[in-house]
Amino acid sequence: MQRISRAFQQAREAGYAALMPYFTLGYPDAPTSLEVIEAMAEAGADLIELGVPFSDPLADGPTIQHSTHMALEKGMSVRACLELTAELRRRGVRQPFLLMGYVNPILAYGVERYVADAARSGADGLIVPDLPPEEAETLEAACRDHGLALVYLVSPTSPPERVALVAGRTGGFLYLVSLTGVTGARSELPPGLADFIARVRQVACTPLAVGFGISTPEQARLVGQLADGVIVGSALIEAAGRDGHPAQAAADFIRALKQALHSGG
Numbered sequence: 001m002q003r004i005s006r007a008f009q010q011a012r013e014a015g016y017a018a019l020m021p022y023f024t025l026g027y028p029d030a031p032t033s034l035e036v037i038e039a040m041a042e043a044g045a046d047l048i049e050l051g052v053p054f055s056d057p058l059a060d061g062p063t064i065q066h067s068t069h070m071a072l073e074k075g076m077s078v079r080a081c082l083e084l085t086a087e088l089r090r091r092g093v094r095q096p097f098l099l100m101g102y103v104n105p106i107l108a109y110g111v112e113r114y115v116a117d118a119a120r121s122g123a124d125g126l127i128v129p130d131l132p133p134e135e136a137e138t139l140e141a142a143c144r145d146h147g148l149a150l151v152y153l154v155s156p157t158s159p160p161e162r163v164a165l166v167a168g169r170t171g172g173f174l175y176l177v178s179l180t181g182v183t184g185a186r187s188e189l190p191p192g193l194a195d196f197i198a199r200v201r202q203v204a205c206t207p208l209a210v211g212f213g214i215s216t217p218e219q220a221r222l223v224g225q226l227a228d229g230v231i232v233g234s235a236l237i238e239a240a241g242r243d244g245h246p247a248q249a250a251a252d253f254i255r256a257l258k259q260a261l262h263s264g265g
Helices: 002-014 030-043 062-073 078-090 103-109 111-121 137-146 160-169 193-201 217-224 234-240 246-263
Strands: 018-024 048-051 097-100 125-127 149-151 174-177 208-211 229-232
Touching: 002 018, 018 030, 018 062, 018 208, 018 234, 018 246, 030 048, 030 078, 030 246, 048 062, 048 078, 062 234, 078 097, 078 103, 078 111, 103 111, 111 137, 125 137, 137 149, 160 193, 174 193, 193 208, 217 229, 217 246, 229 234, 229 246, 234 246
Parallel strands: 018 048, 018 229, 048 097, 097 125, 125 149, 174 208, 208 229
Antiparallel strands: none
């Protein structure tokens, strides 16, 4: 959790919002996903969200759904994802890792076992989009025991009392879903995003990172002027799958996002 806080602090002191790209572990296959994530780290990602494939990713749009389906077809599992996370650490990737996955695989694996193995693999926190705080006491306790952040999400439709509750329970940062809908590249930012961020800022004590629908460097720049972190997933996966050099394409896209964030600070 301290590494997550330090990443946001370092970005803030440098005058820009932290960049947190998402990539699905095992897509399009395990070796390629490792190469892509290494390239993202070298290109300047501040934190990295590692997608744990699941057969029913209800918060995700077509791009991430396709990537998780392909990863599962190639044999990816929770255990394999943790092994890839550990391999990334062995290869020298130092950025904080957030494992983004759904609750059913965690329950099937075993909550305590999952958190302990995640910590051993080098993860710094968990994002579980379909787990509300009211049902998360066991996972929260395990995360506290093993020093991991459990990151919660709020959306534009969250009422003020709900925002205050979630903001008080989240660890590391608060994930702001920019729109009502699933993940996926969008042609423009949703109206009202600035007001939503300002509303959450009034009650949050942690950094605010915005995800869902951020597709271009210009959109990242605009969000970075309002929030502490910018999360990009679907557009990155699309860029990586556009030609035969996914690691290079991902690195180029990360550099473009970083340049925009620096210019908007």
